[in-house]
Amino acid sequence: MTDTFDQIFPTGEKNEAFGQYFIGQSYLAPLTDGTVPVNNVxxxxxxxxNWHIHHGADGGGDQILLCTAGSGWxxxxGDEPxxxxxxxxxxxxxGTKHWHGAKxxxxxxxxxxxxxxGDVRNEWLEPVTDDEYGRLPASGSTSGD
Known part of the structure; x- marks a missing residue:
C-alpha cells in the first residue's frame, strides 16, 4: 500500500475472498457487521x-457507495460512466447491472x-474488458458530470 494515499478508514487486507471478480488488486476492511454490514473497499x-447485479426483495438489494478517498468510476x-x-x-x-473501480x-x-x-444476493458477471476500461479518461470526469 502506498503511503501517499490518505484515507479516513483502514485499507484492510488483500481482498482474496472476492479477488476472482476483480481485475487488479483490491483490499477489504469490514467496518461493521450485523444486519447492515459496512465495508471499506x-x-x-x-x-x-466485474459487472455485477445486487438482487433483493422487500426493499433490499440497493447498494450504497460513498467515495471517501482517491478517484474512481x-x-x-447502458449509462455514461x-x-x-x-x-x-x-x-x-x-437489479442494476453495474461496475465500479479506480481510475x-x-x-x-x-x-x-x-x-x-428479502433474498439479498449478488450475481457476478463478466469482467469490464481492457477495451471498455481503456476508453475512459485516465483522470478527471466525463462531460456528463
Whole structure:
C-alpha cells in the first residue's frame, strides 16, 4: 500500500475472498457487521470489479457507495460512466447491472453497503474488458458530470 494515499478508514487486507471478480488488486476492511454490514473497499490504480447485479426483495438489494478517498468510476449498464471523488454518493438500485473501480492513475476507496431485505444476493458477471476500461479518461470526469 502506498503511503501517499490518505484515507479516513483502514485499507484492510488483500481482498482474496472476492479477488476472482476483480481485475487488479483490491483490499477489504469490514467496518461493521450485523444486519447492515459496512465495508471499506480500496482499489489500486486501474483496479475494477466485474459487472455485477445486487438482487433483493422487500426493499433490499440497493447498494450504497460513498467515495471517501482517491478517484474512481461507477457505471450502470447502458449509462455514461460517473466520476467518483471524495464526497460522491451513489445509490445503485437493486437489479442494476453495474461496475465500479479506480481510475487508471489513482488509488480509490469507497464505503459500501447493501440495504437489507428479502433474498439479498449478488450475481457476478463478466469482467469490464481492457477495451471498455481503456476508453475512459485516465483522470478527471466525463462531460456528463
Amino acid at each position: 480500496t482499489f489500486e490504480p486501474g483496479c475494477r470489479n 461507477y457505471q450502470a449498464d 460517473v466520476s467518483l471523488e471524495p464526497g460522491t454518493a451513489i445509490r445503485v438500485p437493486a 487508471a492513475d489513482s488509488w480509490f476507496s469507497h464505503v459500501a453497503f447493501i440495504t437489507p431485505g
